[in-house]
Amino acid sequence: AQKVTQAQTEISVVEKEDVTLDCVYETRDTTYYLFWYKQPPSGELVFLIRRNSFDEQNEISGRYSWNFQKSTSSFNFTITASQVVDSAVYFCALSEDTTDSWGKLQFGAGTQVVVTP
Amino acid sequence: DGGITQSPKYLFRKEGQNVTLSCEQNLNHDAMYWYRQDPGQGLRLIYYSQIVNDFQKGDIAEGYSVSREKKESFPLTVTSAQKNPTAFYLCASSLAGGNEQFFGPGTRLTVL
Numbered sequence: 038a039q040k041v042t043q044a045q046t047e048i049s050v051v052e053k054e055d056v057t058l059d060c061v062y063e064t065r066d067t068t069y070y071l072f073w074y075k076q077p078p079s080g081e082l083v084f085l086i087r088r089n090s091f092d093e094q095n096e097i098s099g100r101y102s103w104n105f106q107k108s109t110s111s112f113n114f115t116i117t118a119s120q121v122v123d124s125a126v127y128f129c130a131l132s133e134d135t136t137d138s139w140g141k142l143q144f145g146a147g148t149q150v151v152v153t154p
Numbered sequence: 155d156g157g158i159t160q161s162p163k164y165l166f167r168k169e170g171q172n173v174t175l176s177c178e179q180n181l182n183h184d185a186m187y188w189y190r191q192d193p194g195q196g197l198r199l200i201y202y203s204q205i206v207n208d209f210q211k212g213d214i215a216e217g218y219s220v221s222r223e224k225k226e227s228f229p230l231t232v233t234s235a236q237k238n239p240t241a242f243y244l245c246a247s248s249l250a251g252g253n254e255q256f257f258g259p260g261t262r263l264t265v266l
Contacts, residue, residue: 041196072254074257079243079259080242080259080260080262081244081257081260082197082244082246082257082259083253083257084254084256084257087254091209092211128196128197140185140187140202140204140248140250141202141212142187142197142199142255143200144196144197144198145196146194146195146196147194147195148198
């Protein structure tokens, strides 16, 4: 069963618009970690954020913000005032804190963000 | 500069040949990972290693092999048993499980 769902395949926006990427996860563990990565056209994944299951505070980093809601098993990502350089594929990932799942990242299918000038 | 290097960037292989992808890190990370990415899809875990001389199969290990003789190095061999090896391969490392993984630039393998 897919543990991380990114229902949006592609989102297109015009520069300066806000864009929100949805991520819904599934786990039975009480301790787990959630991540967002950016994959620009060059292909290398760039780490954006890590959140543990006990920290539900929302976080803001520049134009990026994250909304973690355990009640709905969601970890959504918003880019404010988008720029062309934000065009990339964004992945949400889950790591469960069990012996069998140690260190293993389970990725969603990714959301392609296209920002046009 | 600290980071992860993968070589080569592009690799072409004839059917029936084994090929080895290189992954080196100088971040002093204990854990290393290999992922495969197919077009339009997320990453799938092939193998991972928590410590030197130890490694475990991921979700799609069939047709692949690895070794971890040094902390810095985690080479991946794509064998002729891998039925559909054309893909983008990414190597990553982390301090330990649950921590963020840092990725290399990837190797794009094409089977001719």
